[in-house]
Amino acid sequence: MQIRASCFIMSKNCVMKIIFCFLITLVLCINAYSLPADTVMKKRDSVAKPIRTKVYRINYFVEGAIIAVGMTGDLFAIPRLKNKAVLTDDELAFANTDQQKNLIHTVDKWALEQPIANRDLWKKVSDYGQIGIFLLPSLLMIDKNIRKDWLRLLFMYVEGHTVTFTFYNYSPLGPWFQNRYRPAVYYPELGAGTQKESGNRNSFYSGHVASCTYSTFFMVKVYCDYHPEIRGWKYLLYLAASVPPLFMGYARIRSLDHFPSDDAVGFALGAIIGIVVPALHKIPCSKYLSVTMATSPDVVGVGVTWRMDNKRLATSGR
Secondary structure, eight states, X not given: OOOOOOSOOOOHHHHHHHHHHHHHHHHHGGGGGSOOOSOEEEEETTEEEEEOOOSOOOOHHHHHHHHHHHHHHXXXXXXXXXXXXXXXXXXXXXXXXXXXXXXXXXXXGGGXXXXXXXXXXXXXXXXXHHHHHHTGGGXXXXXXXXXXXXXXXHHHHHHHHHHHHHHHHHSTTSTTTOOOOOGGGGOGGGOHHHHXXXXXXXXXXXXXXXXXXHHHHHXXXXXXXXXXXXXXXXXXXXXXXXXXXXXXXXXXXXXXXXXXXXXXXXXXXXXXXXXXXXHHHHSOHHHHEEEEEEEOSSOEEEEEEEOOOHHHHHHHTO
16 A cells, blocks of 8 residues: 655645745735835924824725635635544554654754643643734734724734635645644654544644734734834834744644744744735735736746836935
8 A cells, every 4th residue: 555655745846836925925025115104294384293194095895805705715614624534544654654754854853852741731822822912913002093093903904814814724835735744643652543633634834823923913013104213123023023923833832733844934924914914005016016927837936027106216316
């Protein structure tokens, strides 16, 4: 009998899909670093006074449709991911051979060296901790200027979470296409019943980490957009925003649910979405940026056309 190894040896096509998705998200990130200031200065009696303008553009019908479609799609995806086939005896035995374990990257082997005594505790920490991290952006309401736009921000925040969930459920990087075994499969002391669970095919990538990273990076991005005067200090805020999802990643390793590389990919995607979603609402992407995509069995690529704003060029040339 031929047994398919699932120690995450990526095929050429899989690598191309990953590169393709990464290029697209990288292109979208351009907007995060090329937007004009949100506050304009008006001269009145020789004194420059700030005039508050709307920071984000929100179309409630469009955003509502995106949220509704995304959530509906997730309802179909979740049962499929939770009801994958349980591991067979042959698959379990093959995965635990030295030959297969040696294929796991050195960094990821850390997940195979965890104590199992507190696994259930760390599962609860990650599950309940995720809820707390989801609520962190509510601290933005302390700022009175941000509080005035609470409905816009709520729509945008939910939309971003919908995008994060949908990307996890349907992208080539997520468990819909990937069947990487969770670290628990490699712990015989857990018992064959636990090792064979169908959910153990959903290791790559970490949805918990992706969602938590989105929440914290969204929070910092919004605060920085309302306070452009903080300039370089924003990098310290992003550093602080990395702490909760990093802790979440550690908890998911201790609960034997993910490898470090699963957490790393989830962190990267969550950070990108957390920055890109607010950025796209600041200025229509189509106004300056057009993207064309090409893919084939042997080639994957992205074509980018960036049109500069003539008014901004004239202003910068003075």
